[in-house]
Structures are given as C-alpha cells and as structure tokens.
Amino acid sequence: MKKLLKMLKIYPMMKAFSRLLFVSLGRFPANKRLVIFESFSGKQYSCNPRAIYEYLVEHDYDLEMIWSVEEANAEYFRKRGIPTVRRFSLRWFYLMARAKYWVTNSRMSLWIPKPAHTVYVQTWHGTPLKKLAGDMDEVYMPGTNTLSYKENFYKEAAKWDYLISPNRYSSDIFKRAFGFKKNMIESGYPRNDRLHLDNAQDHIDAIKKIYDIPVEKKVVLYAPTWRDDEFYQAGKYKHELKLDLDLLQREIGDEYVIILRMHYLIAEQFDLSRYEGFAYDLSVGVDVNDLYLMSDVLITDYSSVFFDFANLRRPIIFFTYDLASYRDKLRGFYFDLEVEAPGPVVTTSAEVLKAIQTFENEGFGAFEERYNDFYNTYCYLEGGSATKKVVDQIFVSEAK
Template sequence: MRERIKRLTPKAIIELYKGIRYGFITVFFYLFRIFPIRKNRIVLMNVWGFGDNVKYVTEELISRKKPYELIFICNRPENVTISKSVKIKKTNTLSAIYALATAKVWVESNRKEGYIKKRKNQYYIQLWHGGFALKKIEGDCEDYLGETYIKRAKKDSLMTNLYVSNSTYCTKMYRRAFWFTGEIAEWGSPRMDLLLSQNEKLKNQIKANLGIDKTKKVVLYAPTYRSSEDLSVYELHYDTLCSELSKKFGGEFVAIERLHPLVREQSTQLKKLGNRIDASSYKDMYELMLIADVLITDYSNTMFEFALMNRPVFLYAKDYKNYKEERGFYFDFPTLPFPIAYTEGELKDKIRHYEDSEQEVVKRFLAELEVKETGAASIKVADRIDQVIKRTYKK
C-alpha cells in the first residue's frame, strides 16, 4: 500500500485526500440526521462570503430580533464581519454539516454539495446568485457544465421549496433551466434592496472606506469570468477612461476594478494601466454598485441590475466571438440596449457620443422582462421564514 502511495503524483494524492474527506463528511452528515430538527435554527449560505442575496436576508432577520439561531456558512469565515448574534462556520466542517442536518430553514444562493439531503420537515429557500442572465445557465447549457454538476444541480432543485425571482422573465427561465415545478415567488432580489434604497449616508461611508472623496464620481469596471487563460481581456487603460467620462458627464472620476472571485488570484499578473482602486476582494459587489455613477462590464448580469438605478452602462467585450462560442447567450448580444464596444477605441467613442435618451431604450427593454423589483425583497423572504417557523411551533 505504501509503495502505491509513493507512486502517486501530487495531483493524484490531492484527489485521493479529497475523496476520503468527502466520504468522511458524508458519513457524518447522515449520522447527524438522527438528531432532532431545531425549530428556530436557520442556516444561511453563500460560499463566496457575506454578500449577495443571502447577506440582505440575514441582516433583515437580525433586525427583527426574534429568538432565532442564525448560522452563516461560507468558505472563508475568517473574512466575515457580522453581528455577534450570528454564528459563522466554515463550509464542510463538522459543525457546519451538523447545523445543516438539524436546521429548520435553509437559505442559499448557490448549489449545495452532492452529499446534502434535505429532511422531510426542513424548508429550503433558493435565492440564486444570477437573477437576469445573459449567459446560458444550468439546464440550458448542460454540455458546458458537465454531467457531475448537472446531477448535483437537479438534486438541489428537487429539494427546494421556494425559488425567489425578480421578474416574469426569470420565473420562466427558472422553470426551464432549473427543472423546477414548485413555488416561485416574484419578490425581487434581496441584493437589489440596497441599490433601490439610494442610501446617501451609506454611499459616503463606502467611499470613505475606499479612500474616495464624496464629491468625486465613480466608474466601476466589473468584467465577468472566462475559462480562458488570456488575462489581457480584463485590461483597461483607466486614466484615459476617467478622462473621457469626466468630459462627458462632468466631475472628476475615480476608477474601481472589481474582478470575479475566480480571477482575483491572478490579478497580480495584470498590467497596471493607470490609476484605479483594486476592489476585487471587497466583500460586497453591490456596495460598489451603489456608489458607482457608471458601470462598465462585458457579459455580467450586473448590467441589468445597475440599469435599474437609471445610470449609464457600457459593455466592453473584446473577446465576444470566442466567448459566445464557449457559453452561449439568452439575448442577441449586439442588440442589447446598452452601448457596446469591442475595442478600447470603440469604448471611448461610445462614451463621447452617449445620449441621455439611451436610458429610455433600456427602460423599455426592462419593462418587457416584467421586472418586479420593489426594494422589499429581503422583507418578503424574512416574512416567509417567520411563517414557516410559526407553523412549526403550532404543530
């Protein structure tokens, strides 16, 4: 046996370790299911940290000061700052899987691990992390995601009691792409509550935390993830960009760069093309969107959400042809209601010739999707959790 292990490559040893650990975790998860479900225990999960839709539902539950046991699970709990009333646990640790096995309510924004199985009297709310989607997802791109992931995703949807949607468009997409026949509530996205609030005090606080004077304007560059190793697709000349934006919209612009979590570890390899604030590790993308006056992205669904604040969005997609072949889109990209540039030169030109009337085109586009954002999604999700737990105590 020792000789066989010696002949294994480092990669094979890592995979062996993962397999053994996964089996160990699975066994304990099912052992923990013998313990009774805690009627007031709520587990909230977001693998990337304290952000996205789950963050705002958690904060709403905290504000209600009810006798709930709130447990937040993520990959890096050491980076999470949250109320002391919430217990923080690391994904796939024994304490985390015990919490999952015994909680009354699960609230999630991603897919759960394959070993996790909901018990009969547990209630699972899936908030999802995508909302509007340009890129095809889940069941609409099964070949791209692979058999293993699709199998896990189908299992996750089968366990789900409630999906929360932000529009009629998304509801239809969830039905199809998530293989889901259960309840879908069109309450909006909890993370959009922040953007629609337009909290000026919070905006100034976020700017101060980033070292930005409150009188300056902000352009947020937030490209999405590509599987390609070509990092040049993320590069942008920030000084020139800010100069063009200042000429067009007035004021002095500061650039913020926000890379996808899967790209941020490679960010040190990117060329430094002008002054910008690297906010790739900033905990909450939506706080950055709140303070931004202009968004530049490529294929990210943030284009639609940012547009709901009636602020300019520019799409910079220098690798459009390759990306389209890799993933596929729900919308015909060139016909999207935003100025689209395929080179930096075109981006400058789109900024120079931008007209306020272009926002009316965006509004009509969003109206066709039948958007249901009201700024109260977090409240509605928390209300449902209250109802579920109240029903449990009546039994």
C-alpha cells in the same frame, strides 16, 4: 504523480465518510429556530442571503442565525459580530444537519444530503443573460463534462424547497434550466432593495468615504464576468485585463476614478500601484451594492450585474471584446445583447472612452427608450420590498 493518485483515491472515501457523518447527525432532534446562511460557498457576506439575514435581525425574528464561512474569510464576519461556523468543521456538520433552514445563493456540494426537516432556500444570484445548466449546449469548465454537469445540477436543484426569482423572465428560465418543480418566489431580488432605499446623495457620499474614494470624483465601475475556458484549476479562473487603464486615466482621470470588481471565481490579484488615486480593486470583502450606489457609470460584459445596476437608471456600457466566441462557443445567450442592451455594445477601450464621454455630454440620448423597455421587463418587481415578500412567504408561512 503518486501523491496525486493517492489523493484521488482518498477523495471519494472522504466524501462517503462526510455524507455518512451528516446523515448520522441529522438523526438528532431538529432545531426549529436555526437558520444557516451562506453566500458564494462561504466566501462572502453578501447578496440575497445577506439581505434576508439583515431583515430578520432588524425585525427581531426569534431565530438563531449563523453564517457558514471559509476560515480565510471569517475575519470580516468577526469584526462585525456576526455569528459564524467554519465550513466543513465538525460543528458545521452538526449545525447543518439540525437546521430548520438553509439559505444560500449558489449550489452546495452534491454529497451534502438535505435532512427531511430542513427547508432549503436557494436565492440564486442573478438574472441570466448567458445560458444556464440544462440550457447549455456544451460545458467547458474544468473537472466535468456536459452530461455530468447537467445531471449534477438537476440533482442539487431537486433539493431546493424555494427558489427566488427577480422577474417572470427568470422564473421561466429557472424552471426549465434547473428542472425546478417546487416553490418559486417571484419577488424581485432582496439584495436590490438597497438600490431603492439608499439611493440618496448623503448615503452615496458616506459610502465613498468608507472606501477612500474621493467624494468630488465621478465613479466608473468595471465588473466583468469569468470565462469558462480560461482557468488555473477548477473554481479558479484567469482574467487578462483588456480595459486600457492608461487611456482612461489620461483622458478622464481628472474627473473620474475607476473601480474594478472581479467575479468571485476570478483568482487574479491586480497590481494597480501605478494607478494610485485613479484605479481601485474592490473585488473582495465589499458589498457590491455599495459599489453600485457610488458608481455613475457601469462597464460590464456578460455579467448579470447590469440587470441589478439598471435599478438605478444610470448609464451602462457593454465592453464585449470577445462577443462572438463567448456567445457562440462558450455559453450562448437568452436574447440578442446587441439588440436589447440598455447601452452601447463596444469592443475596444477607445469606444468605451467615447461612450463615457457621450453619456457625460448628452445623457442617455438614443438609448433612453431601450433603457426604459429593459427596466420594465427585468426590474419591474424591485422597489424596496422584495425581502419582506420573501420573508413573509418562507419564514412566516413555514412557522405556522
């Protein structure tokens, strides 16, 4: 207990010192060619920052580009020759303070001050079903309360110079929920360009081979979100696997494999040894677009992944075993999922199995019209050119 109290006393002092160091380094001349990228707090090489980075590399922009990464995840970058800086190292402070651009998809620590010369590009990371920030009635996350959470979110969002939106629906929510008043780029998500440009069978087969997925098997992707009130500690959330893998293996294991993709905040390490050759955990170090492209069916719950996956016009099943508590207590939704979902909303593994078999035998059937309406509402901007729109609006216009 004494050690814990000592750490709590030291932590505010460390934040104050770090902020002072950042401000001091920010007085050095700005590097107008330097772009710092970060995805999910330095945990991944993924999402919209990755799409923007790869576009800038491919098109030979005269920029110095470096990724901010946690040391535990740095090896992935090193193997691919991607320039990195260790998050919160002295060199990181120096580079961040001098950079012309920050490009990230999630909030940074509130103590990090944004230099006047820096353009902060917040790409965000999903179309919202569940309520966000200022729209939330109650916050159940550890280490905060409702008032503090909202105030801190507004303070962070005030630093953003650009915010990327995938559609008009999201733009309206982002402005209100984040209190965002600067430059909204309503372009579609850069990360979803691949879902249109690489959606060909030869690409899909090649991706399966990379991850040792049998080319001849169909793929079910299970990608649930996290629960705000189920956690080990702040930033590390529990997840009890409710999907009955034994049932699925027994009934469809000859034709299908299943891939688990847990949310990046979920801390679980699942032992799938008994399901070897049927179930694969590809939650870490994998581009989610690879998983989308090689999957024939998506199973999710309240995760924003279904908005992205809908670009492929493939079946989606909503396994919502705790729908009432999640919707009515934890978060609240922006629309009625049971009415607008572009696929069946089910609560048991047996119903999941039945839905897979129905799609296999009958196609979209009763969900075809609803799926088309959903696509036209949320995916209408995404056809393979979102990254170019973003780069032109930020890096081309800011350079003038």
